[in-house]
Amino acid sequence: MTAKPLISMNRVFKNYETPSGSFAALRGIDLEVQEGEYVAVVGRSGSGKSTLINVLTGIDSPSSGEIHVASTAVHNLGEEELAKWRGKNVGVIFQFFQLLPTLTVAENVMLPMDFCNTFPPGERRPRAMALLEKMGIAEQADKLPSDLSGGQQQRAAIARALANDPPLLVADEPTGNLDSRTSEDVVRFFSSLVNEGKTVVMVTHERDMTRYFTRTVMLEDGAIVEETEAKAWS
């Protein structure tokens, strides 16, 4: 008997209304991700990768279909419930890091704990420092994001994603703005997180790093055209 998947997407459609007519970004996506998987979502520009990530994290809502993450029916949640759910259950990582420029690196990491009240105030900074230590940038903790390199900023963003210890990490091209060496570091780090029990879904173009992924999902014109188990890629 198969274990209940952590992520379950069932017949998910997403249409956008544009001045030139309706545009289907997702066309009936069916996807299941088990706990502890490291899934890469690949595809050409405009294939629907980011939309898939967005509807999965509740950043965007599907036009139709169902999305379950653990026991939560994400497609049924309102904006406020989504924010709360996301803060505790999903760590989101963006291509352009998206650290708040007026907060120090440590403060950026503490911010999700502050919003979700997941740790007592006295424990937030030590936890942020521990996460930054884990990311290898503890010495940058009190600097502003603009003082950091791209790689360091992305590490800080990952630390922030881990702040509330969510079971799921979702990353939208986290290496898109990094050099190849740093990119590999990031991908490898996600792999280590998977080994610790986290589930990672990542949009990426890094085909030469497939060895780190447990599964690759290829999208084309809003539909999954190929799902490849890690063994087949390696």
Place this chain on the structure above:
Amino acid sequence: MELSPRWRKLAGDLRNARGRLSMMVLAMAVGMFGIAAILSAYTILTREIGRNYLGTNPASALIEVDQVTDELVDAVRHRPGIANAESGTSLWARVEVKPDEWMPLLLFVVKDFRAMKIGMVRPESGAYPPPEGSMLLERTGLPLVNGKFGDGIRVQTPNGPKRKIVISGLVHDPGLAPSWQEQTAYGYITLSTLALLGESGTLDTLKVTVSDPSPNVVAIERTVAGLAGWLRQQGYSVGEIRIPPPGKHPHETQMRAVLAMLILFSLMALVLSAVLTASTIGGMLAQQVRQIGIMKAIGARSSQIAGIYLALVVLMGGVAVVLGLPPGIAAGRGLARAIAELLNLTLYSEAVPGWVYLVQLIAGLLVPFLIALGPILRATRITVREAINDYGTSIRTFRSSRLDALLGKIRGMDRTLLLSIRNTFRRRGRLMLTLGLLSAAGAMFMTALNVRAAWERNLADAASDRRYDLEIRLNGPHPEEKVLAIVSSVPGVQKVESWDIDPAAANRHDGLEIARTYPDRGHGSFTLRSAPPGSRMIQLTMLGGRWLPPGDSDAVVLNHMALRIFPGVKVGDTIHISVQGRQTAFHVVGIAREIVTPAAAYTSPEGFHRALGRSGQTNAVRVVMKGHDEKTIGAVTREIERALERERISVKIDFSETRLDNALSGHIYILIFALILMSAIMAVVGVLGLASAMGTTVVERTREFGVMRAIGGRTGTVMRNVIGEGVFIGLMSWGIAIVLSLPLSAGVGRLVGTLAFYFPLPLVLSPAAMIIWLTVIFLGSTAASAYPASRASRLTVRETLAYT
């Protein structure tokens, strides 16, 4: 305790946007300053005017009888409804202010200064009571009579010779307007001094107060009419009865109305500054929309994010209160002092009540909070996808509306200028707010100057209605032919006419003459005048009907002020006028506008004869001189007075156009000053608003500037683009302000005119106001956009393109 990251973010935002936020705080502080100033002045003055006026225990009524003895006063005190009674009298005299130049002097004769209980005066300096042969002067009269404390000045009463008496002291009489304003001095003397001046020592006025603690004018009239009936039964002859509005200073209604109008304007300034806050916060939100999206992506709820920005607004409001309130209160005290001087009040206390502080604290925090609440809630409700995918709260793009399409078709213009114009309309909401601020400021500024111009036009019209240089009133009637012959024989006199005059009242069924006049006999008076047939000395604008037909003894023309005596009277109605105890019916043939003249009814000499029973005599003449300058008028006036004196004709008072101008000019300037102060406040708020809006625009378009520079745009190009947009907004607001100023000027002109002249001011547009505001707005908008422009032009291409 360590600040949580969200509040650290707030602190960081404050640091980052300190320029724009400082302007916002400054604008709010200016708004707070305005409302604090006006509200403090209002509370101080409304309290002190009551304290001053009621402190004199003003008479409920003044009744003229043939003689008031101590026994009569005692008997009146025991009459029903009467609280207290005193005897007194007042008479018109003249005081010499320069050699042979005389000014009206209203002398109040007091039987016993120490026992004075009604219409009291407060000694300020010198001897009190005044020794025999001396006079106490109302304090505001001292500079006017060019006198000094202890000086002897020449005074002439109706029946006495010119006689020097000493100013033995100064008193404050809060029931009177300042001497400089009325161009009349007020003196206080004893009975023995009156006798020394050549008058009989008879007191003919009974001053009474009623026992009802909060009487209205009808109740007083009823009580006083009962008393007058009793006096008649006792064999006294009852003359004019004067009942001033109870408990109300002569200028209280005007003061309250003007201050209420200023409060309204200052509230507008506060609301506009709060709108600016909303606009600035809106700009900041637009700039931070991506950050809002990120915060939501990592778990922040809308309410948490809204809390951050609302805290910012409250913080800004708090700082504005701290900055604006103390100087505002200080300015309010200054304004109260200036208005107190205008009303001849003493401010016994400048304390501002606690509720004023509380109201302003609440207004300073709550108004911006409420105004910013909507935009903040809207912005923080944005979905994460909208926030991340679209840089801005709106998904509309340029060319999506007809206006955009129209702007897109503009050709043949400097490309930078074209870009400025198109950019102006990109953020319509913010543009509307900025335009609203600047236009409101401009409209108020122009309104202030338009009202001033209308006031001056009104006075000029009034002056052109009066086509004579001098009016002389005599002490009692004299043979008309003789008076006219004396005056016309004086060199420099071109024409002289008889304009007989007598105090009048609306007729009552009990035959009493009751006027709503204050003790100064000016405010609220009503007279019947004889107008020579075919005279061109006044040319009044008829509001209805026509001027007097020659020889018609039944006809009367009322000026608009007389409509207050005969409310609801129309052309064709019959009215009954009481003069010297005689009642006469007149047929109203016309109603005329007559500015700066108390209520009057004009009739023909025949009509005047019918009303008074005297003919061939006059107590007033009007004179047209050959020269109309101040010096000539003064010299000829002196010659006329000498000529009349030689014939033993005593002059009561003379009014020249110059004196009338002086009397009027003092009334308006404080109001104009206050209006301009308010418009300056609005202008500051407006320009700060523009600066803030331009700052936001620059921040939003930083990437665009980078692109412009990357493709060859120079520093000057960027500067020109931003300044061009600012100036374009400024110029648009100028046009809107002119349109807005029309109804505003008409409304304020109506209020001011009705208060001052009982007639709305005409709508006058001041070209100077338009030009001054155009200059202000051009320089202001250039300055407001110059800083953001120079900041934008200093950014490197790398910085601008990396900007998030």
